[in-house]
Amino acid sequence: xxxxxKQAKEGKxxxxxxxRKTVAIDVYKAWCKGCGICVAFCPKGVLAQDxxxxxxxxxxxxxxxxMQCELRCPDFAITVITEDRLNAGKGGSAxx
Amino acid sequence: xxxxxxxxxNYLRHDKKFPxxxxxxxGNGILLGSLIRAIDKTGLSKDDIVLVSGIxxxxxxPVYVDFNTLHTTxxxxxxxxTGVKLAKPSLxxxxxxxxxxxxxxxxxxxxxxxxxxxxxxxxxxxxxxxxMTGGQYSPTTPxxxxxxxxxxxxxxxxxxxxxxxxxAGAVFVGRQTVYNAKLLDNLIEKAxxxxxxxxxxxxTHCHVQYGRQNKLGSAVDMLKWQRDxxxxxxxxxxxxxxxxxxxxxxxxxxxxxxxxxxxxYEKVRERAKGLA
Numbered sequence: 001x002x003x004x005x006k007q008a009k010e011g012k013x014x015x016x017x018x019x020r021k022t023v024a025i026d027v028y029k030a031w032c033k034g035c036g037i038c039v040a041f042c043p044k045g046v047l048a049q050d051x052x053x054x055x056x057x058x059x060x061x062x063x064x065x066x067m068q069c070e071l072r073c074p075d076f077a078i079t080v081i082t083e084d085r086l087n088a089g090k091g092g093s094a095x096x
Numbered sequence: 097x098x099x100x101x102x103x104x105x106n107y108l109r110h111d112k113k114f115p116x117x118x119x120x121x122x123g124n125g126i127l128l129g130s131l132i133r134a135i136d137k138t139g140l141s142k143d144d145i146v147l148v149s150g151i152x153x154x155x156x157x158p159v160y161v162d163f164n165t166l167h168t169t170x171x172x173x174x175x176x177x178t179g180v181k182l183a184k185p186s187l188x189x190x191x192x193x194x195x196x197x198x199x200x201x202x203x204x205x206x207x208x209x210x211x212x213x214x215x216x217x218x219x220x221x222x223x224x225x226x227x228m229t230g231g232q233y234s235p236t237t238p239x240x241x242x243x244x245x246x247x248x249x250x251x252x253x254x255x256x257x258x259x260x261x262x263x264a265g266a267v268f269v270g271r272q273t274v275y276n277a278k279l280l281d282n283l284i285e286k287a288x289x290x291x292x293x294x295x296x297x298x299x300t301h302c303h304v305q306y307g308r309q310n311k312l313g314s315a316v317d318m319l320k321w322q323r324d325x326x327x328x329x330x331x332x333x334x335x336x337x338x339x340x341x342x343x344x345x346x347x348x349x350x351x352x353x354x355x356x357x358x359x360x361y362e363k364v365r366e367r368a369k370g371l372a
Contacts, residue, residue, distance in 0.1 A: 031114060035121030040316040071277045072319075074125025075115050076104045 020065040024081045025057040031077040038069035038078055107132045107142070109162050117156050121315025123274035123300030124153055127221060128160065130277050131190075134284035135163075146187050148177040150202060152194040153228045153302075154221045171202030174209045177216050185358045188288065189215070195222040199235040199255050210264035210293050214357040217287045218266075218295045220257055223302035231305035238342075242309045261295040262350050268294035269350040273322040274301070276346065283348070292356050299344050 025046070034053025043066060048058035055078060057063070065082050108114070118124045135145060145163040149155045151170035158165035164187070168176045173191040181189045198206050198220045209216065225243055226232040233243035235255045242249050258271045268290040272280040280298065287294040301307060301318035312318055322344065329347035332340055 033115060033120035035315050037121055037316055037319065041319070071129070072126055072275075073129070074118065074120075074122055076108075076125075076129060077115070 021083045022060060022063040022065045022080055023083055023086060025060060025063065025069075026079040026081055027055050027057075028077045028079075029054050031075045033075055033077075035074065037072050037074070041068055041072060043068065103136055104129060104132050107136070107161050107163075109160055112160055114160075116160055118153060119304045121303060122153070123223065123298070123302075123315075123319075124157060124221060126274040126277055127219070127280070127298050127300065128157055130274075130280045131157075131192075131219070131284055132161065133281045134288060137281070137285050138288050140188055140288070144186075144188050146177070146180050146189045147192060148173045148180065148189065149192040150194070150197040152197050152226070153223075154192050154194040154197065157192045171197050171200070171205065173197065174202060174205040174216065174218065178209065178214055181214055181216055182358060182361065185215075185362075188217075190217045190219060190288065192219050192221070194227075194234075195220065195224065195236040195255075195257065196226045196234040199257060199260075203235070207260070207264040210261055210266040210295070212357045213265065213267060213292045213354050215291055216293055217284075217290075218261075218293070219284065219287075219298060220295065221298050221300050222257055223300045223306060224254070225302050225306040225309075227302045227305045231309055237306075241306075243306070244309065257297045258295065258345075258349050261297075265293075265354070266295045266350065267292035267352050267354050268348070269297075270295070270348045271297040271299065271344065272346050273299040273326055273344060275319045275322040276326065279346070286348070286351075290351070292354060299346075 032054045034049060036049060038055050039047045039049055044062040044064055046057055046059050046063045047055050047069060050056055065080055067080055069078050070080055116125060142163050147158040147161060147163045148166045148168060149158045150168055150173040155167055158167055166176055173193050177189045177191045222236050224236050226234050231244040233246040233250050237243055237250045238254045240249050258269050261269045268287055270283045270287060272283045284296055287296045299322060301315060303315045303318050307313060307318050326344045326346045329345050329349060332345045
C-alpha cells in the first residue's frame with residue numbers, strides 16, 4: 001500500500017498497480033491442509049499459519065498479487081481477491 | 097466454496113470427497129491445478145478430453161475432474177488410452193501415470209506407444225518412489241537412496257524418463273517441476289496441442305514416503321530442492337555432465353513431427369477398401 005501511495009505521489013501510478021491491488025486473501029479452511037507451501041513461497045511474507053496450521057493473511061498490505069500462493073496450493077484453498085477481479089464481476093480466474 | 101477460484105472449480109466434480117485424498121503438500125494437487133489451467137487455455141471442451149489413469153497416487157487424479165475419465169489397472173493406462181483413441185480419433189486423450197506405473201509394470205507399453213506415435217499425451221508424475229503402497233523403491237529411485245524395500249539403499253541406477261521417451265521416438269518430450277507451476281502449465285498446454293505421442297515428465301515430491309525415509313524434510317524443503325536444482329535445457333547444453341549430476345534438466349527436450357498412427361491407420365483402411 002505504501003508503495004502504491006509513493007508511486008501515486010510521484011505521478012507514477014499505472015493502471016497495472018491499481019488493477020493489482022489486493023482487497024482480501026480468501027482461505028477456504030475446509031480444504032486447507034496446512035502444508036505451508038503458500039506461506040513458504042510468498043515473496044513478501046504476507047501469509048502465516050494459525051495455530052491449526054491454516055494459512056491466513058497476516059500482512060495484507062504487502063501483497064503484490066503475484067498469485068504464487070494460488071498457483072502452488074495443492075488443495076485450491078487459497079484465492080487472492082484483487083480489485084480487477086471484483087470489478088470484472090466474475091471473481092477472476094485461479095491463475096490471474 | 098470459495099467463489100473466486102472459479103476456473104479450477106468449474107472443472108472439479110463437487111460430488112466427490114474434498115479435500116482430495118493426497119497428503120498435505122503433495123505435488124499431485126499442484127499438477128491437477130496445472131492440468132486444469134492448461135486444458136482451459138487450449139479451449140477444448142470438457143467432452144473432448146479423455147483422462148486415463150493407472151494405479152497409484154496418480155490414479156486418483158481423474159476422479160476429481162469433470163472430463164471423460166477412465167481409471168484402469170496398474171501400468172495399463174496407455175493400452176486403454178490407445179483403444180479409446182483408435183475407436184474415436186476425434187477425442188483428445190491424456191494419460192496420467194506415476195513413475196512406477198509407467199516405467200515398471202507399464203514400461204513396455206510406454207516405449208511401444210512412443211514408437212508407434214499414437215496421438216496421446218502422457219503425463220508422468222515422477223516422485224521417485226511407490227508412495228501409496230508403502231514407499232517401495234521404483235525404477236526411478238536414484239542410486240544410493242533409501243526405500244522400504246531398499247533399507248540398505250538402492251543399488252540400482254534410475255531410469256531417466258524423458259531421455260527414455262526421446263530414444264523410444266516420442267515426438268514431444270518435456271520435463272518440468274511442480275515448483276515451476278506456471279511453466280508446467282505452458283508445457284502441458286503445448287503437449288496437449290501437439291499431434292503425436294507427447295510426454296511430460298512432472299518432477300514432483302513425495303515428502304511422506306521418499307522424503308521421510310531419506311530425511312529430505314517437508315514438502316516445502318523438497319520444493320526448495322526442486323527450485324535450486326532445476327536447470328533449463330538451453331543452459332544445460334553448455335554444461336558438463338559432472339556439473340549436471342543430480343540436476344533436473346527442465347524444458348522441451350524434443351519437438352519434432354512424424355506420421356501419426358491413427359492417421360496412417362485410416363490410410364490403410366482406405367487402401368484395403370480400394371482393393372476389396
